[in-house]
Amino acid sequence: MSLKNKSLKYYYSTIIVAAFGLLSVILSMTIGLEKSTIYLLEKIVIAVILAVSLNLVVGFLGELSLGHAGFMCVGAYLGGKFAVIISSSLGNSALTLILSMLVGGTVAALCGILIGLPALRLKGDYLAIVTLGFGEIVKSIFQNTSRESFGGALGLETPRYNKDELFIYAFAVLIITLLVVQNLMNSKHGRAITSIRDNEIAARATGINVTKYKLMAFIISSFFAGVAGVLYSFSNYNIQSSKFGYNYSIEILVMVVLGGIGSINGSIIAATLITFINTEFATILTGNLAVLQNLLYAIILIVIVIYGNSPALSAFREKYDIKKLFDKFKKRDPSIIKEDKANWNNIPTKIPMDELLSVDVSNNDQNLDSDETDKGGK
Amino acid sequence: MQQFCEQLLNGLNLGSVYALIALGYTMVYGIAKMLNFAHGDIIMVGGYTIYVFMNMTGHPLIAVAVAVVFCVLLGITIEKVAYKPLRGASPLAVLITAIGVSYLLQSLAQIVFGSAPKMVKIADMGVLKIGSLKIQNYTLLTLACSIVVMIALTLFVKFTKIGRAMLATSEDKAATQLMGINVNNVITVTFAIGSALAALAGLFYLLKAPSISNTFGSMPGIKAFTAAVIGGIGSIPGAMLGGILLGIVECISYKIPAIAAYTDAIEFLILIVILLVKPTGILGKRRSEKV
Numbered sequence: 001m002s003l004k005n006k007s008l009k010y011y012y013s014t015i016i017v018a019a020f021g022l023l024s025v026i027l028s029m030t031i032g033l034e035k036s037t038i039y040l041l042e043k044i045v046i047a048v049i050l051a052v053s054l055n056l057v058v059g060f061l062g063e064l065s066l067g068h069a070g071f072m073c074v075g076a077y078l079g080g081k082f083a084v085i086i087s088s089s090l091g092n093s094a095l096t097l098i099l100s101m102l103v104g105g106t107v108a109a110l111c112g113i114l115i116g117l118p119a120l121r122l123k124g125d126y127l128a129i130v131t132l133g134f135g136e137i138v139k140s141i142f143q144n145t146s147r148e149s150f151g152g153a154l155g156l157e158t159p160r161y162n163k164d165e166l167f168i169y170a171f172a173v174l175i176i177t178l179l180v181v182q183n184l185m186n187s188k189h190g191r192a193i194t195s196i197r198d199n200e201i202a203a204r205a206t207g208i209n210v211t212k213y214k215l216m217a218f219i220i221s222s223f224f225a226g227v228a229g230v231l232y233s234f235s236n237y238n239i240q241s242s243k244f245g246y247n248y249s250i251e252i253l254v255m256v257v258l259g260g261i262g263s264i265n266g267s268i269i270a271a272t273l274i275t276f277i278n279t280e281f282a283t284i285l286t287g288n289l290a291v292l293q294n295l296l297y298a299i300i301l302i303v304i305v306i307y308g309n310s311p312a313l314s315a316f317r318e319k320y321d322i323k324k325l326f327d328k329f330k331k332r333d334p335s336i337i338k339e340d341k342a343n344w345n346n347i348p349t350k351i352p353m354d355e356l357l358s359v360d361v362s363n364n365d366q367n368l369d370s371d372e373t374d375k376g377g378k
Numbered sequence: 379m380q381q382f383c384e385q386l387l388n389g390l391n392l393g394s395v396y397a398l399i400a401l402g403y404t405m406v407y408g409i410a411k412m413l414n415f416a417h418g419d420i421i422m423v424g425g426y427t428i429y430v431f432m433n434m435t436g437h438p439l440i441a442v443a444v445a446v447v448f449c450v451l452l453g454i455t456i457e458k459v460a461y462k463p464l465r466g467a468s469p470l471a472v473l474i475t476a477i478g479v480s481y482l483l484q485s486l487a488q489i490v491f492g493s494a495p496k497m498v499k500i501a502d503m504g505v506l507k508i509g510s511l512k513i514q515n516y517t518l519l520t521l522a523c524s525i526v527v528m529i530a531l532t533l534f535v536k537f538t539k540i541g542r543a544m545l546a547t548s549e550d551k552a553a554t555q556l557m558g559i560n561v562n563n564v565i566t567v568t569f570a571i572g573s574a575l576a577a578l579a580g581l582f583y584l585l586k587a588p589s590i591s592n593t594f595g596s597m598p599g600i601k602a603f604t605a606a607v608i609g610g611i612g613s614i615p616g617a618m619l620g621g622i623l624l625g626i627v628e629c630i631s632y633k634i635p636a637i638a639a640y641t642d643a644i645e646f647l648i649l650i651v652i653l654l655v656k657p658t659g660i661l662g663k664r665r666s667e668k669v
Contacts, residue, residue: 064473118654125413125473126653129607132600133646144639246596250477257474291493294485301478302460309471310463 010186013265014178017048021171028164038167042235044275045170046228049177051255051271052264053224056181058253059262060190061217062197063120067131068225068252070138071108073244075226077142077150079104080158080233087159097161097169101230108226111138112219120214123200127218135249142241155240158233170231177224181264184220193217254297257304383511385629391517391586393625394524398579399602400609400617401531402572408548408612409568412469415476416456418599419483420573424449424580425590426487429498438500446577453573454566462562480596487592495591498584516585527578528618531571535614540567548612601628604649610662619660624648 024041027033033041050068057065083100090096111134119130145152184190192213195203204210233239255274259266281293307313399421406414424445431441460479464472503515535541540563546554547564555561576595583598584590601624609620624645631641652659 058470062468062470064470066477115650118650118657122653122657125469126607126657128413128473129603130650130653133604133649136600137643137646140640140642246600250481253474253477261470291485291488294481295489298478298482298485302475302482305471305475305478306460306463309467311466312463 010182011179013268014175014182017171017178017268018175021168021175025168025171028167038164039235040276040279042167042170042231043279044272045167045174046231046235047252047255047271047275048268049174049224049228049231050252051259051267052177052181053221053228054252055256055259055262055264055267056184056217056221058256059260059267060185060193060197061214063214063218064125064128065131065218065221066128066246066249066253067115067133067135067138068221069244069246069248070131070135071111071222071225072229072232072248073135073138073142073239073241074111075104075108075229076233076239076244077156077229077241078107079226079230080156080239081150083159083230083234084157092159092161094165094169096159097166097230097234100234101173101227104230105223105226108229109219109223112222113215116215116218116222120218121211131249132246135244135246139241139245153240155238156233157238158236160237161234166231166234170235173227173231177227178264178268180220180224185264189213189216254301257301380510381633382630384513385633386626387513387517389626389629390622391514391520391582391625392629393622394521395579395582395586395621396598396602396605396625397618397621398524398527398575398582399598400606400621401528401614402575403603403606404609404611404614404617405544405568406572407606408614409544410461410565411551412461412472413476413603414569414572415473415599416479416483417572417576418595418597418602419480419487420449420453420576420595421580421583421598422487422590422592422595423452423483424577425498425584425594426491426496427577428500428581428584429496429590432498432500441500442577442581445580446574449573449577449580450570453569453576457566457569484592484596491592493592495589498588498590500581500584500588503585516582520582520585523578523582527575532614540564544568601645604645606659608649608652608659610659613659613661613663616659616661 024033028038050072054065054068057063079100082103083096086099087096090099115130115134116127119127142150143153147154150156185194192203192208193216195206195208196210196213200210229244251274255271256267258274259268259270278293308317399417402417402420403414406412406417427445427448428441431444432438435441456479460475461472464475503519506513506515506518535544543554543559543564544567546557546559547561551561554564579598579602580595583594602621605620605624606617607620608624609616609618627648628641628645631644632638637644656662
């Protein structure tokens with residue numbers, strides 16, 4: 001496989017998304033699409049942007065963020081407010097949309113720095129905790145703003161934007177997101193990020209600035225969450241902070257996990273499917289039946305994670321690996337196509353090795369001392 | 379001054395409930411090295427069990443006893459079904475499963491009990507008056523019970539065989555196994571104790587605010603978890619200190635009109651500041667990295 005083909009392979013998903021976007025643009029211009037279809041398209045595009053950007057943190061960096069909706073909320077409110085201010089002089093032009101997306105994204109990225117700096121310096125699940133707290137803080141702050149500033153509990157009204165144009169811009173933003181994330185992951189920086197996920201200590205030993213790269217992934221992820229928030233505010237005309245709660249963050253996480261942690265194509269497919277099902281089922285399932293859907297998501301989440309990660313099931317997974325079966329079908333030699341496909345959760349002897357080879361300088365000194373005193377005592 | 383005293387007592391009351399929940403978080407983290415996000419929802423299950431058995435028998439003690447037993451069984455089941463297969467897998471996978479379990483419990487509760495909040499009347503306790511100071515009797519009960527439970531837990535961990543096994547497991551799992559201790563049993567016991575404490579916390583929460591819905595446990599769960607991190611996750615006295623600190627901050631901030639609406643934000647802000655200044659929490663021990 002030549003290098004050129006290989007590099008083209010990374011952009012298949014982007015090309016397919018772009019083709020799909022172009023198709024829907026042409027359709028809307030020639031035969032015209034229904035308002036509900038356009039709204040659904042916007043929702044799907046926003047969900048895909050959110051899922052892909054969250055996958056950057058969860059899949060490639062290997063940290064858990066539970067406040068993705070919080071970043072989206074910051075972007076939606078500040079971008080939306082900015083649009084309200086400048087639309088009086090610029091009107092509802094494309095410039096208004098682009099500028100407010102930039103503002104929303106930048107503010108969300110700044111929040112990412114604020115949250116990431118304390119949390120990402122630490123080892124462990126601190127980012128999950130802090131982002132969870134951040135989501136709640138953002139929600140309660142915007143809920144308690146005055147009617148004039150951000151609308152408070154009633155929500156912020158954003159300028160009405162021409163629906164036919166908005167979804168074209170949404171597709172453009174999605175393609176930019178995909179290009180940025182794909183290119184990042186295929187660059188030196190992206191490899192640095194995945195190396196931190198696979199073994200932080202080894203990455204540090206090879207001279208990678210761990211905090212810098214962690215922060216980089218996190219900031220890019222929150223930037224796109226903010227941009228998606230602005231798109232959301234333009235698509236819905238009215239934003240309410242109660243929408244951006246913990247449950248919404250979990251919904252995005254479910255998309256990432258269902259699609260496959262660390263797989264961008266998977267995120268695109270899962271986000272599309274889940275948004276489609278959610279929207280279509282919302283009209284059929286009402287009341288208590290709607291809860292069944294949540295129950296199903298929870299069960300799928302648990303089953304998929306246990307199936308994909310349980311050490312006891314690894315032999316079973318090897319045997320029934322879809323990719324291998326596929327290769328057998330195509331009569332390809334599986335040993336040739338051995339790509340770095342983010343097998344981070346199956347690094348074989350990672351944990352036993354950690355424990356077996358633990359050489360802890362500071363503790364060992366103490367242990368030696370105490371051993372000696374013990375012997376002396378006897 | 380009088381109002382301050384009353385709020386301080388309220389804070390102690392709320393704080394000891396947080397501390398009970400935080401103990402569950404911190405013990406599970408110390409021993410199984412995982413964040414049990416479903417812990418808050420065990421409080422909710424405990425609350426609903428109390429609600430059901432209060433309606434059936436009308437006897438608070440029976441209801442509480444059944445709730446504790448049910449939560450212990452539930453905690454053990456969750457551990458066996460959802461977390462045990464993932465022992466040795468990446469921490470992120472375990473964390474996501476825990477979130478899945480939490481989501482599952484919430485939606486199950488919504489299917490069984492509906493989304494409208496239910497009122498639970500457990501017992502009318504009355505008010506104790508000391509001079510002009512009014513103290514709700516449930517505050518005293520909560521405080522007394524929490525103190526007894528915390529002392530009992532500390533003694534249990536220090537002086538019983540299984541308690542010491544728990545300490546050993548949190549120190550070094552591999553070495554503990556080599557000493558012939560069944561680590562799986564230790565983890566099961568930890569989940570059982572944590573769930574029993576969660577059921578008690580559910581009871582005390584219901585005494586304070588007698589209304590329950592399927593998201594009953596999520597906010598106290600998140601707050602208690604914050605408390606556990608502030609106190610130093612993995613440390614039992616840390617969980618108690620963090621819980622009481624957070625409870626007092628919440629009650630006092632709630633009574634200051636200028637910041638009352640931002641109470642939740644203030645609590646999480648404290649968490650972020652603590653993580654910035656002392657990442658291991660107030661009483662947490664610094665663990666050196668192993669290669």
